[in-house]
Amino acid sequence: MNVLILHGLGKGFVGARSTSLDHILCFQRYAPEHEYVYIDIQEPVSYWLTEFPFDLIVIDGTFLCWRWVRPRSLLDDIKEKYNWICNHPAVKIAFPQDDYDHSKVLDQWLYDLKVDCIYSVCTGHHDILYPLCSQTVGRIGMALTGYVDDALLKAREAYPPLPLQSRSIDIGYRARNLPAYFGRHGQIKVDLGRRFKEIAEGSKLRIDVSLDEKDVLTGAAWGDFLRDSKFTLGCESGSSVIDPEGEVRAAIEKYLIEFPGAPFEQISKDVLSGVDGVYVFSSISPRVFEASIFGSCQILVEGTYLDGMRPGEHYIEIKRDYSNVHEVLELVGDLNSAQQMECRLYKDVIKSKKYMYSTRVSEVFSRVDLIKANKGENPRLELWRAEIGNNKMFVTGAAVSLLLTQQEVAAVNQQVEAVSQQVEAVSQQVEAVSQKNDVLMSDLRHLLRFIYLVKSVVRFIRRLFDFKV
Incomplete structure (x- = not known):
């Protein structure tokens, strides 16, 4: 297949986060038999890009996040620039993130582009998020915000992590303050960190918890941190506010101009009343995978996680109201039981390969084949192939030529x-x-x-x- 991947990571992926790169490069990494062209949203659209016989067009979440751009006229320009996609005979799939943010704008955009399949990271309420696109049965599929890279799994097998007793940090955690427009659900991460920082002050536990941006860890430093943490805190990602066209975000930003530094509770009372909590759009953070790969036992706020993950068997559950915090601390003191719990999670869930990038890529291409079979071969694609050829040499040259106006x-x-x-x-x-x-x-x-x-x-x-x- 000839595959076009539309993204927003910048030309040449300069400065892109490794998790974002994994998300768009996984197709070429685990299905190298196809030919790939990568186009950033800010690059020019040429005649040959619109006329090239792509079999599959992948629209990444970093491309779709431009629906938030201001002024709105910039989004109108982007839509016009890529309007050719709607009539292109290729199979079109989209991987949006934060579906609840500008959900109406996203739904209309994907509907206008005639996207065949949308992989949502939200575990439910697809009819609310996508009232237009969900009218077609089977159009909305499920995805995670990240998966396990095959190389990491091999690394764990080759170099088993240190036993919990040999680690220096009792409980480790990093999180950032999410904006108030994520609602109360978005505050769980911050509340979790604050609670355990308070616990650290009155205990002998060595707790390394920070909500400060300057303490953010990435790359190898993040892996080293997890590798040295006996326990890692975690919770669901997502939001409890749906913001169809960005009005909620705009109202909060306006409120903060008038009341700079206002705490969440004040914003919730004055701006989010009647909006927050009507729906909860939860998703699963890839941190669940990362902690397990590096052998850290997890303490997770009660919620829905991966299939097969059960509290008490694969992780320690802490109640949303923290009513069982003393029981959690007792479990933290039992390192033998915690070690067994961590090993069960890795063996039963992570090692099952269900959540590996290679497995996910295979599933996506199987879905694409099914869509292609249902749609039938388009004579327009056959004509294009006859005119310009469908070989590796041309596609390699296309990576350059498609960028020219x-x-x-x-x-x-x-x-x-x-x-x-x-x-x-x-x-x-x-x-x-x-x-x-x-x-x-x-x-x-x-x-x-x-x-x-x-x-x-x-x-x-x-x-x-x-x-x-």
């Missing part, structure tokens, strides 16, 4: 033509000189061979960029 293609053709004329002129001059001076004939022949080689290269470049403008 029609005006840029014309400019390249003009430059190539100018260079060709200059080479021809030099060739004629050298030929004239060679006829007058036999002494230089040998050296000139070498020079002519070089010039002919340059002309061949120029002709190749002209063929590469000989597009229909």
Whole structure:
């Protein structure tokens, strides 16, 4: 298949987070038999991009998060720029995140693009989030915000994590303060950290908990932190506020201008009354995988997690009202039981391969094949393939050529033509000189061979960029 992946990570993925890269590169990593082209949302859209015979178009969450952009006219420009997707015969799948934020805008956008399948990270209320798209049965599928990379699983098998008794941190946790427009559900992460920081002050436990941005850990530092933590705190991600067109976010931002630094409870009372808690849109954080890979036993706020994960058997559950905090601390003191619990989670859930990227990619392509079979082969794709070919060499060149606009293609053709004329002129001059001076004939022949080689290269470049403008 020819696969187009639309993303918002920037050209060349410069500065992109590893988790975001894993999400868009997993297809090529675990299904390398297909051909891939990556286009950032801010790159120009060329004629050949719109006319290329893609079999599959993947719309990543980093692309769709531009629905939040202000002023709204910028989103209108983006929609117009990518409107060609709606009539493209390729199978179209989308992987949105934070579906509840600008949900109406997202639903309308995906509906207009005629997306065949939407993989939502929210565990329920799809009819509320996608009133238009959910009208088609089977159009909404389930996804996680992240999966287990096969390399990490192999690393755990090759280098088993330290036993809990050998670790220096009793309870570790990192989280950030989420904006108030995530509602009370979004505050669980912060409340969890604050509660255990208070517990640390009155206990002998070594608790390394921070909600400060400056203490955020990424990459190898995050892995080292989990590897040295006997227990890791966690909870569901998501929101308890649905914000169809961004009005709630705008109201809170306006409120904070008038009352800077207002605490959540004040904002909840003055702005979120009647809005917060009507629905809860929960999702599962990839931290569940990360903690298990590095062998840290998990203390999770009661909620819905991965299939097969059971409290008391695979993790320690703490009630939402923290009414069982003393029982939790007693369990923290029993490292032998905690070690067995962590090993069961890894063996029963993580090691099952159900949540590995390779498994997920295989499932997605199976879904794509099914959609293609139901839709039937589109004669438009067959015509395109007949015209320009469907081979690896062309697709490799397309990774460059698809980025050019029609005006840029014309400019390249003009430059190539100018260079060709200059080479021809030099060739004629050298030929004239060679006829007058036999002494230089040998050296000139070498020079002519070089010039002919340059002309061949120029002709190749002209063929590469000989597009229909």
